[in-house]
Amino acid sequence: MKTIVGLEIHVQLSTATKLFCGCSTDxxxxxxxxxxxxxxxxxxxxxxxxNRKAVxxxxxxxKALDMKVPEESEFxxxxxxxxxxxxxxQITQYDKPLAVEGTVEIEDDEGHEKIVRITRVHLxxxxxxxxxxxGGSKYSLVDYNRSGIPxxxxxxxxxxxxxxxxxxxxxxxxxxxxxLGVFDGDREGGLRVDANISLEGSExxxxxxxxxxKGVEKALTFEVTRQKNLLRRGQKVTRETRxxxxxxxxxxxxxxxxxxxxxxxxxxxxxxPLRVADRVAAIDLPELPVARKNRFMAQYGISLNHARTxxxxxxxxxxxxxxxxxxxxxxxxxxxxxxxxxxxxxxxNIAAVPAERIVELLALLKSKTITDxxxxxxxxxxxxxxxxxxxxxxxxxxxxxxxLARATGDEFTQVVQKVVAANPQAVEDYxxxxxxxxxxxxxxVMKETRGRADPRELGRIVxxxxxxxxx
Amino acid sequence: xxxxxxxxxEDRDNAFITTCSTAxxxxxxxxxxAVAVKDNISxxxxxxxxxxxILEGYVPPYDAYxxxxxxxxxxxxxxxxxxxxxxxxxxxxxxxxGPTKNPVDPERVPGGSSGGSAxxxxxxxVPMALGTDTxxxxxxxxxxxxxxxxxxxxxxxxxxxxIAYANSLEQIGPMARTVEDVSRLMSVIARYDPRDSTMLxxxxxxxxxxxxxxxxxGIPEEYxxxxxxxxxxxxxxxxxxxxxxxxxxxxxxxxxxxxxxLAAYYVICTSEASSNLARFDGVRYGPAVDIRKSWxxxxxxxxxxxxxxxxxxxxxxxxxxxxxGYAGRYYAKAQVxxxxxxxxxxxxxxxxxxxAGPTMPTVAFRLGEKTDPLSMYLSDILTVxxxxxxxxxxxxxxxxxxxxxxxxxxxxxxxxxERVVDAAFxxxxxxxx
Ligand SMILES: [Zn+2]
Numbered sequence: 001m002k003t004i005v006g007l008e009i010h011v012q013l014s015t016a017t018k019l020f021c022g023c024s025t026d027x028x029x030x031x032x033x034x035x036x037x038x039x040x041x042x043x044x045x046x047x048x049x050x051n052r053k054a055v056x057x058x059x060x061x062x063k064a065l066d067m068k069v070p071e072e073s074e075f076x077x078x079x080x081x082x083x084x085x086x087x088x089x090q091i092t093q094y095d096k097p098l099a100v101e102g103t104v105e106i107e108d109d110e111g112h113e114k115i116v117r118i119t120r121v122h123l124x125x126x127x128x129x130x131x132x133x134x135g136g137s138k139y140s141l142v143d144y145n146r147s148g149i150p151x152x153x154x155x156x157x158x159x160x161x162x163x164x165x166x167x168x169x170x171x172x173x174x175x176x177x178x179x180l181g182v183f184d185g186d187r188e189g190g191l192r193v194d195a196n197i198s199l200e201g202s203e204x205x206x207x208x209x210x211x212x213x214k215g216v217e218k219a220l221t222f223e224v225t226r227q228k229n230l231l232r233r234g235q236k237v238t239r240e241t242r243x244x245x246x247x248x249x250x251x252x253x254x255x256x257x258x259x260x261x262x263x264x265x266x267x268x269x270x271x272x273p274l275r276v277a278d279r280v281a282a283i284d285l286p287e288l289p290v291a292r293k294n295r296f297m298a299q300y301g302i303s304l305n306h307a308r309t310x311x312x313x314x315x316x317x318x319x320x321x322x323x324x325x326x327x328x329x330x331x332x333x334x335x336x337x338x339x340x341x342x343x344x345x346x347x348x349n350i351a352a353v354p355a356e357r358i359v360e361l362l363a364l365l366k367s368k369t370i371t372d373x374x375x376x377x378x379x380x381x382x383x384x385x386x387x388x389x390x391x392x393x394x395x396x397x398x399x400x401x402x403x404l405a406r407a408t409g410d411e412f413t414q415v416v417q418k419v420v421a422a423n424p425q426a427v428e429d430y431x432x433x434x435x436x437x438x439x440x441x442x443x444x445v446m447k448e449t450r451g452r453a454d455p456r457e458l459g460r461i462v463x464x465x466x467x468x469x470x471x
Numbered sequence: 472x473x474x475x476x477x478x479x480x481e482d483r484d485n486a487f488i489t490t491c492s493t494a495x496x497x498x499x500x501x502x503x504x505a506v507a508v509k510d511n512i513s514x515x516x517x518x519x520x521x522x523x524x525i526l527e528g529y530v531p532p533y534d535a536y537x538x539x540x541x542x543x544x545x546x547x548x549x550x551x552x553x554x555x556x557x558x559x560x561x562x563x564x565x566x567x568x569g570p571t572k573n574p575v576d577p578e579r580v581p582g583g584s585s586g587g588s589a590x591x592x593x594x595x596x597v598p599m600a601l602g603t604d605t606x607x608x609x610x611x612x613x614x615x616x617x618x619x620x621x622x623x624x625x626x627x628x629x630x631x632x633x634i635a636y637a638n639s640l641e642q643i644g645p646m647a648r649t650v651e652d653v654s655r656l657m658s659v660i661a662r663y664d665p666r667d668s669t670m671l672x673x674x675x676x677x678x679x680x681x682x683x684x685x686x687x688x689g690i691p692e693e694y695x696x697x698x699x700x701x702x703x704x705x706x707x708x709x710x711x712x713x714x715x716x717x718x719x720x721x722x723x724x725x726x727x728x729x730x731x732x733l734a735a736y737y738v739i740c741t742s743e744a745s746s747n748l749a750r751f752d753g754v755r756y757g758p759a760v761d762i763r764k765s766w767x768x769x770x771x772x773x774x775x776x777x778x779x780x781x782x783x784x785x786x787x788x789x790x791x792x793x794x795x796g797y798a799g800r801y802y803a804k805a806q807v808x809x810x811x812x813x814x815x816x817x818x819x820x821x822x823x824x825x826x827a828g829p830t831m832p833t834v835a836f837r838l839g840e841k842t843d844p845l846s847m848y849l850s851d852i853l854t855v856x857x858x859x860x861x862x863x864x865x866x867x868x869x870x871x872x873x874x875x876x877x878x879x880x881x882x883x884x885x886x887x888x889e890r891v892v893d894a895a896f897x898x899x900x901x902x903x904x
Contacts, residue, residue: 038532266793
């Protein structure tokens with residue numbers, strides 16, 4: 001049974017001001033209703049004035065997705081009553097969107113490249129936000145700080161075949177948006193999704209209200225199971241709208257009334273049509289993920305996997321380029337594998353890491369002043385300091401203080417002697433041809449030197465030492 | 472010469488909804504001049520009701536741009552004038568604050584919807600006032616009360632702060648006893664405002680000139696046909712004759728699209744109104760809704776109670792005209808009819824520099840005379856074409872029938888407000904001499 005998924009994505013564009021007024025969009029830490037004016041409060045008599053930057057951001061996306069841009073684009077009113085909608089209509093776009101017919105390339109579940117078609121993108125204003133007072137109050141509060149934030153709605157064709165594909169599509173789209181600098185991925189609620197899902201031959205269900213892109217896969221997986229179970233039991237899937245309950249990971253039926261809306265669209269009389277064809281021609285696109293991935297492989301000689309990981313986030317890719325000079329391949333391994341893992345573990349952002357410290361660390365590794373194991377230890381110390389808001393010491397200082405420099409010469413020989421002497425049974429086993437015995441001995445040396453020796457080198461040295469009859 | 476103007480008029484005709492007993496003013500072109508403002512134009516700190524119960528007590532936190540300009544020019548804003556509720560009417564009888572009477576004859580309506588502004592000027596309470604014109608709402612009361620009123624070209628005066636009734640049709644405009652004062656007030660308010668995206672940067676800086684030699688005046692047959700009181704038509708023809716005496720020539724023109732003008736007008740204005748007025752839901756305007764009810768029910772009950780009959784009728788009409796399955800038959804067709812009328816005027820303005828006819832088909836009605844909404848709508852037939860076409864149009868008094876004023880309407884090409892002012896000025900100077 002084929003699964004068919006189409007998405008409608010609402011992206012908050014990262015312009016400094018709102019779509020139709022000069023109010024600032026950065027309200028995250030501020031009191032409710034402090035980023036408002038007559039326009040975004042929908043006061044009688046106030047008039048919208050288009051934010052050109054938002055139009056250009058939308059057109060940038062259109063160009064990056066290889067879309068057709070018409071001569072003229074127009075705003076329309078979508079009329080409906082809701083307490084968070086101050087004018088009782090939303091200014092959006094209807095039959096003349098910014099752009100139509102684009103594509104995004106993703107990998108399907110078998111790892112092959114496939115195309116997801118984009119139906120259209122259009123601009124619209126975000127409504128306010130209802131704040132429900134705790135304790136079962138009879139009223140709700142409205143916060144208009146969000147009212148008028150520019151949204152780009154991106155609608156796909158039903159081209160995805162599994163919840164996993166939908167997730168990969170969203171990751172890809174997000175990366176493109178971040179590359180274009182039109183979207184702040186760290187902003188809560190910055191990306192909201194409505195998903196259409198059906199099983200082939202069955203009715204379509206719309207899941208609304210998915211406020212994180214990680215929730216999309218969860219919601220769709222739940223729906224696939226729910227719909228398959230219905231059909232297995234001989235029941236039918238009803239065409240309906242369902243809401244995703246993020247916390248419980250389930251979808252619930254919305255009242256069918258919502259589907260009976262007649263929005264009575266008509267052209268917004270307070271705004272003139274936008275001449276968009278000329279504007280899109282003047283837009284220069286930055287290097288996009290695919291191009292950057294290919295360049296990374298060619299320029300730095302790194303693997304496809306590393307290139308893909310590093311270019312998956314423009315900030316990470318920028319970071320890599322700042323630290324690649326010491327040794328591009330070494331840097332790729334350390335950034336894509338080690339650093340990224342340590343950041344995820346700490347829930348830290350790459351922006352918090354000082355690149356010059358990583359350059360210094362890579363230099364210590366390249367010159368073999370420290371081992372990989374010691375390198376990880378130094379990195380952890382630096383990240384812990386950053387996370388705690390403390391100054392990040394140079395790696396050389398940490399190495400010095402913690403005595404992490406690679407063990408050499410006499411010190412090294414002494415440790416090997418000590419370990420071999422203390423473990424006669426293991427030495428016996430090694431001589432008897434048991435591979436595990438050597439690993440055990442090496443491990444003991446590592447432990448004694450706290451990682452300041454290279455395990456591969458150590459294996460050679462320990463076996464040589466025993467073989468040449470050091471004992 | 473900044474100061475404070477004391478204002479305590481004897482408002483016999485119920486021209487004002489709100490008066491300001493002390494109105495501050497500053498230096499400027501209108502220093503110390505008392506100006507009344509229609510009550511659908513936002514005034515910071517002064518209640519702005521649109522003639523509706525639902526906005527009673529609403530005090531805007533900001534000034535409309537025209538009000539800002541008035542204050543800068545030194546005008547003293549002395550009050551807010553009565554109007555048909557949200558501008559929906561031709562008589563000022565639909566106001567929730569009672570009808571305004573015509574100062575010329577208190578048994579008669581002043582016209583509408585800017586009836587309060589016209590009456591305040593005609594009664595001599597103020598020398599000038601601001602009105603708004605969506606389908607004749609400045610020109611009709613100007614004609615009925617015997618004063619001058621100009622509906623500017625669409626896009627010449629900022630609508631920022633004008634509480635919308637029908638955005639694509641309406642303009643704020645000046646009303647006064649003389650063309651010269653109308654022109655003076657126009658010079659103050661016609662300034663570019665980037666907050667109104669439908670504006671063009673075409674400020675009005677003009678002193679009226681009475682020299683109209685060679686002016687070609689188009690006479691549309693449709694303005695003298697069925698439904699127009701022959702005595703009104705006669706009075707207006709005489710006035711046009713006076714203009715010919717000043718060296719103007721007349722040419723016959725035709726606006727065949729007028730057949731559909733009223734239908735198109737009422738579909739467009741009610742459609743836009745149904746959307747504009749939806750925000751008045753009792754959450755932020757009007758008395759608090761009953762929170763024991765579901766919010767849909769609470770909205771519905773409050774709107775039923777707080778809006779007058781005519782407003783509810785137009786909201787229903789507009790909602791219907793935009794509904795799925797009907798929008799194509801009504802809203803879309805009205806836009807076609809509107810384009811046709813624009814084309815008609817464009818063509819007529821190849822042969823004529825201005826177009827003249829009566830402002831209203833009759834003189835002022837008796838209070839309570841028009842009870843049937845349709846016959847009321849029909850009286851807008853001569854004024855709505857200028858709104859549909861977005862062209863400037865002035866009404867200037869040109870005599871009386873049965874002792875009641877008649878208005879001569881002069882329309883011009885887009886952004887040729889100066890020319891219609893000059894033609895009206897020439898006529899006014901001629902009859903005054
Ligand atoms: Zn704002």
